[in-house]
Amino acid sequence: MIPMSSPAQQQQNLFGRVLGRVCTAIEDLGAAGTLPTGLDLSQVVVEPPRDAAHGDMATNAAMVLARQAGMKPRALAEAIVGALRGDPLIAEIAVAGPGFINITLTREAWYDELRAVLRAGTDYGRSDVGRGQAINVEYVSANPTGPMHVGHCRGAVFGDALANLLAFCGYRVTREYYINDAGAQVDVLARSAFLRYREALGENVGPIPEGMYPGDYLIPVGAALAAEYGSALRDRSEAEWLPIVRDKAVSMMMAAIRDDLAALNVRHDVFFSERSLAVGDPSPIAATIRELEGRGLVYRGRLPPPKGQPVEDWEDREQLLFRSTAYGDDIDRPLIKSDGSYTYFASDIAYHASKFARGFRQMIDVWGADHGGYIKRMQAAVAAVTQGAAELDVKIVQLVRLFRGGEPVKMSKRAGDFVTLREVVDEVGRDAVRFMMLFRKNDATLDFDLAKVIEQSRDNPVFYVQYGHARGQSVFRNAREVVPELPTDAAARSQFLLNAALERLDQPGEIDLLKRIAQYPRVIEGAALAHEPHRVAFYLYDLASALHAHWTQGNHLPHLRFIILDDPILTVARLALIQGVVTVLASGLKLLGVDAPEEMR
RNA sequence: GGCCCCGUAGCUCAGCCGGAUAGAGCAGCAGCCUUCUAAGCUGUUGGUCGCAGGUUCGAAUCCUGCCGGGGUCGCCA
Incomplete structure (x- = not known):
């Protein structure tokens, strides 16, 4: 259709x-x-x-x-x-x-395409394949139990760049973060914060017990609670203080996470609370389960014991199951835990039902590699809950291994001692982190070397691409000797260059650049449809390589340089070519969320 | 044991939902470059696309089975 x-x-x-x-x-x-x-x-x-x-x-x-x-x-x-x-x-x-x-x-076809770039500016490559369809991209969704660590940043950058790409291709994109603010972990967070609260009141609580979150980042939570409630919470029962402390801790952790994401230039439109799915009568979770039950997709039954490593406290019991095998999963999946509360999966079914109810027929979830085993059941759930009307694509981002100068950066398993996202961004900069996270296919593991990404060499793709843009800009600055009327503003300059005598572009290196520029819309559309932003990064690296190669030719072959002192007509034509390259580099970098610097001195 | 991902040049990786003689960078080898911003450029060596079948005009790509590496495996999210 x-x-x-x-x-x-x-x-x-x-x-x-x-x-x-x-x-x-x-x-x-x-x-x-x-x-x-x-x-x-x-x-x-x-x-x-x-x-x-x-x-x-x-x-x-x-x-x-x-x-x-x-x-x-x-x-x-x-x-x-x-x-x-x-x-x-x-x-x-x-x-x-x-x-x-x-x-x-014909040559003229390529010249026309360059003119199209000059006319469109950074809109060049924009596409309407999305046709305004609503698409939901869920990414990061880190547990609000502490600051973001380095493992989170690949998914964050990937999701953000993918969302940019889809928006550029005509999709109506919603960027979403699922807050896991329900379940046992946030209760542990609350108990940990309560200790810090008592500490803030002057009590000596001793070392943080095993199984609690020992990180210093909860100290401010304790202090905030002490400031707000004084000692009023201390003598109440856990049932009374826990929800208060939990909400405070979660909201403070989420504020910290948003700050960390902002440092990476990652933003979301919607922060969706898991807990909200369990409130109301019936709650969204209960309503979803009831609906599936009515269609024979939820039933009471027994599961065979798990294979592989024996589970110590395994007990054969009847439980409430979702018939995910009806949609290609290997086994039916439980919805209610032995303590009577909903499983994470039950919440997640209701969550994706909510996405559907909000009008999304296309959904993308970005998950870490350790969640790979969860894909089938989630896709089964989406198929069930939307009666096949919506499509869920789960993108798995593989592990990132941190190095510094070839040596692995040791990350102690001891709780509280991890490399935070903020540390990495502070050390090497946002651009380096973002570009490198995208300079690899998402499902391949990635080695990230903190020393290499700040190197100024071809080995460092971030530098190489950004330098390509800066180099182009430097030509415009220098060209005023020959073309004094060249506008500084990019849009005005492009307009000016539309009148260039492009037929003067006839050198092999120039033709090569023209053709590469013209590939950009294809690359963008392919990357968007395949949900693979890394293609953009690789393309930009190739384009920058071609520019640098041609540039260096000019070192010993002066007639190939962009600025030809005694030939303003030719110079203007070459400036138009440079403008095309620079425009595409800037456009692509913007999609990746990386700056396109004017100069890199 | 079940499921998922990966396996392409010495190394790090691309290969665009089946296309022509499988590509790039690094390293190696041979040259060049002292500049419109220096951190480079050109050429060259190098691969049984893990293995074996299958699908068809045609397979690195899709299917099946093995081998090797990683992940995961009611109540964690």
């Missing part, structure tokens, strides 16, 4: 435009009787060939349509080529191999 790509989008994207031409040609051949009409074109793609010698673009149209059309691939390819020959975008077109159609575009 939803078309593969809209006409508007095809106009934005050079590859989409060529795909449009190919499809039109095939339809024309159908109308002329050469081919059957009504062919399914959904498998036809136009993409850059692996080998640049094959041209700028290649399409598989003849191969995927051969069977439908009842023709041999090469014969079909010849027919399509005949229909496309003479297209003003196309300089050369030929059949190759088993039936590929290789296309070389």
Whole structure:
């Protein structure tokens, strides 16, 4: 029902435009009787060939349509080529191999694309594939039992960049944080904070007992409670003080977490409380379970004992189960613990039901690798609770291993002694953390070296990409000697450069840069659809490499430099190219949440 | 034992929901560069895409089974 790509989008994207031409040609051949009409074109793609010698673009149209059309691939390819020959975008077109159609575009097509960049500015690459669909991205969701540690930051950065990317591609994105403020852990937090409270009242409580949170970060919570309640809480029963202390501790921890996230430039639109799902009559959890029960998806039954490591206090008992096996899970899953309270899973079903009720048909959860075993049941739950109307994609971010100069940074298991997110950001900076977290596929483990990411070398991709942007900016500063009227403001400058004599761009390095720039919209759209922001980071690294390579050519070949003292026309054309590179670098870095500096002295 | 992820050049990793002779960086080798911002550039060596089957015009990519590494396995979140 939803078309593969809209006409508007095809106009934005050079590859989409060529795909449009190919499809039109095939339809024309159908109308002329050469081919059957009504062919399914959904498998036809136009993409850059692996080998640049094959041209700028290649399409598989003849191969995927051969069977439908009842023709041999090469014969079909010849027919399509005949229909496309003479297209003003196309300089050369030929059949190759088993039936590929290789296309070389005219120079003018690439110049036009550069003009599109200059016109669009940092909107270049924006897409409407999302069509305004609401999508919920849930990320971080760290327990509010202490400050964020370094393990949290990969998910935080990944989720944030993915949300940026989706928004850039026309989705209506909600960034969400699920606060685990229910369950035993926050009760332990409350008891730990209560000790600090008594301490604040002058009591000697001795060492923090085993099983409590010993971290110093709870001292201010105790002090705040003492300031607010005096000694009033001390002599009350735990049942009375615990909710008060718990709420205070959670809210103070969440404030700290928000601060930590702000240091990383990560923000959320919605902070959703798990506890809120258990209040009311019926509570959202109870209502959700009842609804599933009515559909035969919740029942009382027994589970086989877990395999592998024997569970010591295992007892065979009848319990309330969700029939997740009906949706592809391996085993049905319990909803109520032995103490009568809901399992985390029960809350999570209600939580995702809430997302659906709030209008989200697409949901993305970003989880740490240790939650991988939870994916099937959650997807089963979403399928059940939305009757298959919503889709949940769970993105797993793998472990980050911290190094400093090649040596592992030791992290003691002893509670309270961990590397916090804030420490890392303070040491190497937000940009380095963010870029490196994205310079690897999310499901691969990542080695993060605190020494390397502040190095100023090609080994450090953060520096390399940012320096590419700064280098471009430096050309504009220096170019005023030759082009005094060059505007300083980026938008005005782009406008000015639209009149450049782009046909003067004819050096191989320049053409290469033009073509790389034109890839950007494709990369963005692919990354958004695949939920893979790392593709943007890799693309930016490649683009920056191409710029640096071309730049260095100018060292010994002065005619390749961007600024040519006695040729302002050529200089302006090259400035337009630089503007294209800089614009795309800035746009991509912004999506990743990394600064694009004007200079890096 | 069940399930999930990973396995691609000596090292670190890409490979775009099946495409052409599998790529990049580092390291190695051979040169170049003293500049529009110095922290670089060019060329080159190097791979049985873990193994074995299957699906088809075509597989690193999809399916099955093994091998190796990591994670996880009612009541924790």
